[in-house]
Structure formats: structure tokens, C-alpha cells
Amino acid sequence: MAGALLGAAVLAGCSVGVPDPAAPKVVPTATALATPTITPGHDAAAVAAKDMPFSAGATLASGVPVGISDGLKDAPGWTPVKQNVAGESQYLKGDGCLVAAKVRSNQSPLVLGDDRESTVGLFTYLDPTILPAYLKTATLRWGGQPEKPGPNVEVLMLEKPGQSGATSTAVLARVFGTAASSVYVSVSCPDAATLAAAQAEVAARLVVVPPSN
Template sequence: MMAAVATAALLSGCSVGVPDPAAPSNPPISSGPGTPTITPGHDAGAVAARDMPFSAGATLAHGVPVGLSEDLAKAPQWKQVVSNAGGASRYQKSDGCQVAAEVRQNQWPLVAADDRASTAALFAYLDPTVLPAYLKPASLRWGGERGKPGPAVDVLVLERAAKPTGQKAGRATVVLARVFGTAGSSVYVSASCPTAAALAAARADIAQWLTVVPPG
């Protein structure tokens, strides 16, 4: 029952953005100067230097989106097959694993002032059979320098094991996601591998090489 989210996100290329019900369907396009991305009195550097648990989401500047690095392409045995197409990148590993990593903008909170509940609601929006009890806590890198200890960002994880030998072939899959309600954005990373062991190795590579980039 938990297959739909992971498989659809990885293989179909569907958008994971959930529109803000209060937002106009066709927002006006301004030809004037761009809106400054610096919030007066906001210390982006200080926020980037600290861990980003779900409870700290309100410390981000309003409407300034997070990003995702593309460093997984530099990891051994990995290659990038799609680079930042509409905010999404895709990677393949020599053992058959695939990863899709996406940042969505204009992703406003689905539960007011609660990034964790909003993240759980995003999973449920994509697949109504996903219950909060299926989601486990995890973290990704939050800025910092690869190879050195650095801050972490909380995410929720949905994992599905590969079907046992003898049944119809299946792949081990995992989805990691986080809604940043104040920043108006979300990150969504899905991985699919032939075996549970390969998936565990892919998750270790994701943890080491893929970084959520704090707003500047």
C-alpha cells in the first residue's frame, strides 16, 4: 500500500508541489524590479550554521526557498542523467539504483506553523494510504562542507522493502521529504534499488553527498 508514493515520484516525474489553496491560479507577472531576497534583520548565515529541526522552520526568511546540491553526481559509481529540470535532478548508480531529487517553490504549509505535520500531509496528499505511523524521522545535510561535520535538517522517511524472492519482482524504495512552510518550499528525494542492501548503500551516499542548501 506504500508503493505508490515512492514509485510514482521516482518513475513518473510528476510534480510533488501542492498548491496553496489561497493562491491565485494564474499569479500576475511583474516586469518591474525583482523582490529583494534579503529580509531586514534576518541573519541567514546564523540560521545556516545551526541544525534545522522541524521546530526551527520559522527561523527561515519568509518566501526565500531552500535548494539541493547536485554533488551526488560526484559520488563513486553515480552519474547524473537529468540536471535541475524544473527543480528536479535524477541520478543512476552502476548497481541499478536510481535517485530523483526535487525542490519545489511556492510550497506553503499544509498545516499552519508546523513543518513536521505539513510534511506528513504532503505524503498523504500524494498517497492517501500513507498514515503518519508509516513515516520515520531522519536527516540530511544542511549546508556545511562535505566531508566535515556539519548541521543537519530533519526530514520524514517512507521506506518499502523489496518483495521476497519468488514473488513478482519489486524494488526497494525510500522517499525523504521536508516542507519548509515559512520558506515556501519543499525538498523531495526518492531512491529505488534492486535490493535492500543496495538501497542501504544508496541512502548512505545520499546522506554523504546530497545537501539541502539553506536560503542565502
């Protein structure tokens, strides 16, 4: 039931509105590392060079938001249809898949505990019928260059496989509590096969951009 509800919301433009509890500023879409922000005593480069599991969220600088790249815009078969409009970008593939990616800052009101708990809270905020058991751990790229070896960042994913002739969807999200920001990616495709291919391209090309100092 939860998958159906969220799936319906995703299909309405392939996007669910990520909450902005404190009228957050929009983090610009980035193709490279975010604009340097000096945080005394914090080695952002060292943090960016390692995997970012949920347990490592506290190693980020306090209040310095993450970003997300626009790596799908130049991928074969993909066309950008929205570029950083209110913090959201959308990409359409020739086979009918639609990807929406957004990043938000000032997300402190969503922080419930560690990053995993906060991310579960984000999903239930968007749809109260979603239970933690429906979510599985997945990864996106964490800095570096698309399609080259590099560290990963853990996210939670909700999948809604489509029945015959129905759209298949997936939503990947993470709240970064210490950084007070969140990333949210939705993928909507004509069927399960095209969804799997699109998810692989998202995982390879949509890079979560670590803060830098």
C-alpha cells in the same frame, strides 16, 4: 498498502510529482549557497550554522526558498541523467539505484501547521493512504560541504523494502512552511542492501542549501 502504492509511483521514473499549488517558480539546483537575498533583521548565517529540526522551521526568513545541491553527480559510481529539468535532477548508480531530487517554491498552500505536520500533509497529498505512523524521522545535510562535519536538517522518510527480487524504495521530504518551499528525494534500488548504501550516500552528499542574506 501505502508503501506499495507510493513505491509503484516512485518506480515510474523514481519520482512522484511534488504539487505546485500556485504555479511555483523552480529553484535552481545549487552546488553552493543560494544567491544572497537580503532580509532585514534576519541572520541567515546563524540559522544555516545550526541543525534544522522541524521545530526550528520558523527561524528561516519568510518566503526565501531553500535549495538542494547536486553533490551526487561527482560521487564514485554515480552518473547524472537529468540536471535541473523542471527543478528535478536524477542520478543513476552503477548497481542500478536511481535517485531523483527536486525542490519547489511557493508551497504556502501546503502549510498546515509546523513543518512536521506540513510534511505529513505532503505525503498524504501524494498518496491519501499514507498514515503518519508509516513515516519516520531522518536527516539530510543542512549546508556545509559534503562528507565533512556539519549541521543536519530533519525530514520525514517513507521506506518500502522490496521482497525477494523486487525493487526497494525510500522517499525523503520536508516542507519548509516559513520559507514556503519543499524538498523531495526518492531512492529506488534493486534490493534492500543497495538501497541502504544509496541512502547513506544521499544523506552525505545531497545537501539541502539554506537561504542566505
